[in-house]
Amino acid sequence: MARKPAAKSRRSPWILWPLRIVGGFIALSVLMVVLYRFVPPPVTLTMLFDRNGITKDWMSLDDMSPNMARAAIAGEDGKFCLHHGFDGVAIAQAMRHNASGGRIRGGSTISQQTAKNVFLWQNGGLLRKGLEAYFTLLIEAVWGKRRIMEVYLNVAETGIGTYGANAGAMRYFHHDASRLSRTEAARIAAVLPLPKKRGAVAPVGFTRHYGNAIARRIPIVQREGLDDCLR
Template identity: 65%
Template sequence: MFRLLGLVLKLVLGFVLVSVVWVLLYAAVPVPFTLTMAGDLVAGRGVTKSWRALGSIDPDLARAAIAGEDSKFCSHSGFDWGAIAGAARHNAEGGRMRGGSTISQQTAKNVFLWQGGGYVRKALEAWFTLLIERIWGKRRIMEVYLNVAETGIGTYGAEAAAIRYFNHGAGRLSPIEAGRIAAVLPLPKKRAAIDPSGFVRRHGNRLARYVGVVRRNGLDACLR
């Protein structure tokens, strides 16, 4: 029994050490690859991505992401407990499933883990969320998020999305362009920002209007 407990303790300590070093490494260097990207390669879809520093990405894209995905991004410590509780109540009532993940949680999942649910993945996501909040900080989290988030089939990050949909880089985006890229984020394999119709057009236009609200209310203050 003591031998088994010792083995478990060593495994836990080894995981903690490896995960901390991993997060420290990505605090300084661009994220080269993710499991989601590997899935696209296995499926034969290819991967298009191009890393871009947060300071060279039009700030309206971060504002649109905050408006659409996580309005409390700058004020929470990684988890929006009110949104999580609201999503749990909604899902318990039936109907279309709703998530309560913050941008920090989505970044942790996108970078270090795999897509899909399950208690193990959720627990690991929470651990990596705590690490990146404390080691990276908000600006780095948003920078990584805007570079690794899937923005279309085989397309990752702001730069690749801007070129694919609007034929120019992410350094200059109109509020409409930023809103439509952000509208794709929840379901990137089923939506496109170019010539959108239905939900993407409506939601993208709504997010474009909220860009100014985010700026005026200082909801992006941690990124300035």
């Protein structure tokens, strides 16, 4: 009878390992989210695995032309200031569209894309989707909308080996993002979904039409206060 507690004590560390791993992950993830609330993320997994190198130049949202954030909202997430990280309507629409075939459409919000770009990898899968949802909830709670937009516009891929709106502006238009016009900001936003296949200079076909549509929506975003959470 006296030996049973000893056997139990030998097994207990193995039982606790999964809890320790989960607890360690949660603690580390929260620490990183809190740190990046104040410090620019130095590098992302997408950047590290980019064979084309890394060109980036951080610019605060205060210094960036408001046309860029409005273009991102117009092109990527019209309800950015209204949702808490997820747009159920957009997700449902994307699922119905993809089920019917044709060009694959995503339903991710800017918050979800920021969580993926900063903390995770690009390929899909249930594991990544689950972690993306977890980090989305964290950054919505800790960062707030303005910081989410600021980080998004600085880490999103805007061209081959180019990251952030400022680096994209200098690559395409030879001036920084503080001087982006509506048309220029709209063209960068049109590149975001497929940055390795689209260019913001003299765009043609779908990219040109999409950029023009975003440029027309920018005044609507401003007029209807869809960027109020950034002010």
